[in-house]
Amino acid sequence: MLIAWTTVPTKVMAETLAASAVASHLAACVQIDGPITSHYIWQGKPEKTEEYRLTFKVLLAKISLLETWLHARHPYQTPEWIVVKAEHVAEKYLSWARENS
Amino acid sequence: MLIAWTTVPTKVMAETLAASAVASHLAACVQIDGPITSHYIWQGKPEKTEEYRLTFKVLLAKISLLETWLHARHPYQTPEWIVVKAEHVAEKYLSWARENS
Amino acid sequence: MLIAWTTVPTKVMAETLAASAVASHLAACVQIDGPITSHYIWQGKPEKTEEYRLTFKVLLAKISLLETWLHARHPYQTPEWIVVKAEHVAEKYLSWARENS
Numbered sequence: 377m378l379i380a381w382t383t384v385p386t387k388v389m390a391e392t393l394a395a396s397a398v399a400s401h402l403a404a405c406v407q408i409d410g411p412i413t414s415h416y417i418w419q420g421k422p423e424k425t426e427e428y429r430l431t432f433k434v435l436l437a438k439i440s441l442l443e444t445w446l447h448a449r450h451p452y453q454t455p456e457w458i459v460v461k462a463e464h465v466a467e468k469y470l471s472w473a474r475e476n477s
Numbered sequence: 478m479l480i481a482w483t484t485v486p487t488k489v490m491a492e493t494l495a496a497s498a499v500a501s502h503l504a505a506c507v508q509i510d511g512p513i514t515s516h517y518i519w520q521g522k523p524e525k526t527e528e529y530r531l532t533f534k535v536l537l538a539k540i541s542l543l544e545t546w547l548h549a550r551h552p553y554q555t556p557e558w559i560v561v562k563a564e565h566v567a568e569k570y571l572s573w574a575r576e577n578s
Numbered sequence: 579m580l581i582a583w584t585t586v587p588t589k590v591m592a593e594t595l596a597a598s599a600v601a602s603h604l605a606a607c608v609q610i611d612g613p614i615t616s617h618y619i620w621q622g623k624p625e626k627t628e629e630y631r632l633t634f635k636v637l638l639a640k641i642s643l644l645e646t647w648l649h650a651r652h653p654y655q656t657p658e659w660i661v662v663k664a665e666h667v668a669e670k671y672l673s674w675a676r677e678n679s
Contacts, residue, residue, distance in 0.1 A: 378665065379559065383609070391525075394516040398523055405517040405557070407484070407530070409510060409611060415596040416607040417678040422600055424593075429609070433559065443668060456607070457668030458581065458635065463479065466544060466558030476518040480660065492626075495617040499624055506618040506658070508585070508631070510611060534660065564580065567645060567659030577619040 377404075377462045377473060378434045382446060382455050383414060383427040390428040393449060402442040403432040404473035434459075435477045478505075478563045478574060479535045483547060483556050484515060484528040491529040494550060503543040504533040505574035535560075536578045579606075579664045579675060580636045584648060584657050585616060585629040592630040595651060604644040605634040606675035636661075637679045 384390050387408070394406035410428035417423065434442055443457060465473075485491050488511070495507035511529035518524065535543055544558060566574075586592050589610070596608035612630035619625065636644055645659060667675075 377559065379561070391514070391516075394514070395523065395525070398516045398518055401518075405515060407513050407515045407528075409513040409530070413593070413596070413610040414607060415593075415600045415609075417600055417603075422597065424597070427609075429611070433557070439666070447668070454670045454674045455668070456635070457671050458579065458664050459666040460561055460581070460662055461665040462559050463562040464540070464560040466548070466556070468555045469558050472555045478660065480662070492615070492617075495615070496624065496626070499617045499619055502619075506616060508614050508616045508629075510614040510631070534658070561662055563660050564663040565641070565661040567649070567657070569656045570659050573656045 377465045377470060378436060378439050378459050379462065380432040380434055380439065380442065380457065380459045381429060382450065382457055383412070383429050385427055385451065387428050389451065390430055393446070394430060397432065397442065400445070401477050402438050402445055403434045404477045405433045407431040433473060435473060438477055478566045478571060479537060479540050479560050480563065481533040481535055481540065481543065481558065481560045482530060483551065483558055484513070484530050486528055486552060488529050490552065491531055494547070495531060498533065498543065498546070501546070502578050503539050503546055504535045505578045506534040508532040534574060536574060539578055579667045579672060580638060580641050580661050581664065582634040582636055582641065582644065582659065582661045583631060584652065584659055585614070585631050587629055587653060589630050591653065592632055595648070596632060599634065599644065602647070603679050604640050604647055605636050606679045607635040609633040635675060637675060640679055
């Protein structure tokens with residue numbers, strides 16, 4: 377199982393993407409937290425933005441599909457998309473994820 | 478060191494589990510954040526739930542014990558339990574974790 | 579790319595560190611979330627503290643420098659500093675990170 381993160385500018389957009397990803401069986405679960413404050417440099421200038429973070433729990437078999445799906449719907453030109461591999465997942469949780477992704 | 482995540486339905490439950498895990502030396506530190514919004518499918522239906530997220534910082538030697546301990550106390554039938562391995566931990570922080578787990 | 583986490587006691591301190599790390603090209607992006615509640619043992623006693631969490635997105639080449647930089651500025655004697663390796667990062671996001679770190 378993998379964990380993937382992105383951020384979006386509004387709660388409404390976060391809710392829409394989370395619900396769609398789950399309904400499309402691209403992620404077993406998507407969590408939204410925020411508002412968070414992001415600091416970064418964009419076109420040479422330091423920026424500070426309020427955002428909502430999405431945490432996707434994804435099976436290996438779905439991760440490429442989810443990345444493409446998300447980039448087609450994401451409002452940013454260069455969205456955050458960082459994926460981390462789980463070292464271990466509880467057996468029951470993994471079974472549930474397999475049945476629902 | 479490992480990082481493990483779960484979610485629970487209330488702040489009170491999150492506080493109780495966090496304090497007990499630390500007092501029982503199963504985790505060096507437990508952080509609570511939320512409320513977060515979780516989207517997932519349960520028994521064939523899309524669900525959306527407010528939850529609190531627990532982030533456990535755990536030594537390798539304690540992770541199995543913590544997983545068993547948590548599942549015995551967790552209110553859900555199929556709690557999230559995802560573990561990620563740290564690539565690196567600051568030396569002082571790791572020493573502190575070893576002394577307190 | 580790596581993800582690194584620390585926590586600080588105030589939002590103001592979190593903002594200052596995040597903005598400086600980005601301006602110094604030590605991290606491509608720093609996100610602040612919180613307040614979170616941390617449970618841990620300090621000098622033999624269980625403690626519970628409100629904190630703000632910083633999530634740094636960092637290139638491999640900058641991680642040691644960032645660790646040293648952060649420890650020189652961090653108010654705690656033993657700050658959290660946990661680093662996780664990304665399994666995958668979207669190409670455009672990685673390019674952007676390379677140009678801005």
